Amino acid sequence: MSRRYFASPFIVWIAAGTVIPLIMIAYYGFTDRSGAFTIENVVSIMGAEHAQALWLALLLALISTAICFVLAFPLALILKDSRLGTKGFMIFIFVLPMWMNFLLRTMAWQVILERGGIINGILTGLGLPALDIINTPAAIVLGMVYDFLPFMVLPIYNTVMKIDNSLIEAAYDLGATKGKVLRSIILPLSVPGIASGITMVFVPALTTFVISNMLGGGKINLIGNIIEQEFTTSSNWNLGSGLSLVMMIFIVLSMALLSRLDKNGEASLI
Template sequence: MNKKWLATPYLFWAVAFIVIPLLMVVYYGMTDKTGAFTWENVIAITSPEHVKALMLSLLLSLISTIICLLLAYPLAMILVAKHASKTSFIVMLFILPMWMNFLLRTLAWQTLLEKNGVLNGILSFLHLPALNLINTPGAIILGMVYNFLPFMVLPIYNVLAKIDINVINAARDLGANGIQTFLKITLPLSFPGIASGITMVFVPALTTFVISTLLGGSKILLIGNVIEQEFTTASNWHLGSGLSLVLMIFVLLSMVISSFFDKDGEGAAL
């Protein structure tokens, strides 16, 4: 591999926009306003309102990850079973909304779920009672699932598509029924995809603050909102960075678990 020098621009990029900012976060997180070293910003996670926000974030992102997995796996299987032309059409349908800005798509959900929104409009047209959808934890989960579902579907689809059909045929030949084949062959072979999908949904869901602001009416405080506010309105970058460091531990944890299942990085290949 004598073409390593081709990676130099990326190296510069990574240092300038990943490593240095990360070090700055560590610096801010570990110092107070006078610049003296302190653990206080990190320990601040133990204050009741921060713990509550963190727990709520973990819970909501866990629920949305599970929902994403339950929706994505069957879909990925259907995609693999279809002819190539149909598959690419359905994959296209999935990727198409991602061409549109994430904020706009979330704002669109606001319009759909609002009190006088599209959904309630249909309900009242059918003489059904209006539902209180917006500004609830459910709306936030919906927003997370909607926005992050493609990140679950694509890695699982990738892994499933790579499974040699002969392996499955062999299993059937040897007398395994459909369920057994799925549980003993397909599912274990797709673990790398599932693991990478879980990380790709869980991590952004855990750290989001936009979805909770737009669909939760700022009534539901997630840890992402706390951090965002420390930077924007409270102008306490030290506390914001300290809390980010704590959040990074959770992100790293989920990535470690994921890489344990996805040793070859198969699922990550999008």
């Protein structure tokens, strides 16, 4: 009985913060402005301009996630191997930027990459050609990687640090090469961390509209931008909700896929 009382604040929280908003989004998504049922809002994802924005968002999110992984995984391995007592400090350095507001960090990149910005000031000062990536997809990917990298580093680092060193030593004793150890021991054992890292980077990258707004110069429309626009300037909450529902499907799919990978990873241990 008492347990139920304990849970009540959380039930209220879940109801107010998750269930009710979800029901409202579903309601708006499946009705038109007059309140009549329609599936048009959801189906409109197939329309050329929506599908293209979704495709571009998926592509940029995938690229950013891949880059984050390529940066984070070796870092975790290096830290595991290093005999320095500075591992915690290194991680701290990587996570430190998160102490600053995410909007400010993105805005900083805007200023840094701008044509008259710091990087180009230095490059032209040295007589080198200017870097012209602001207002392109490349700048958006850079922003995503910078903003979301800590979400990849932390879970991978945690799982890699937990791998029992004796397993690795045993593999070497039995004649495994470095590559073999990496492939057959370390990588499979890190899968849970990798999977949660990928989810934590891919999902926000897929839905972002702030980064693409700030670093894309208004020239690149991702699905997040379209949804935001439907709620603000176009004041069509129904279409915005319909598209959000489609996004949710993609997110749930990717999470389901990754959690399966996660389980398989653990299952293969046994």
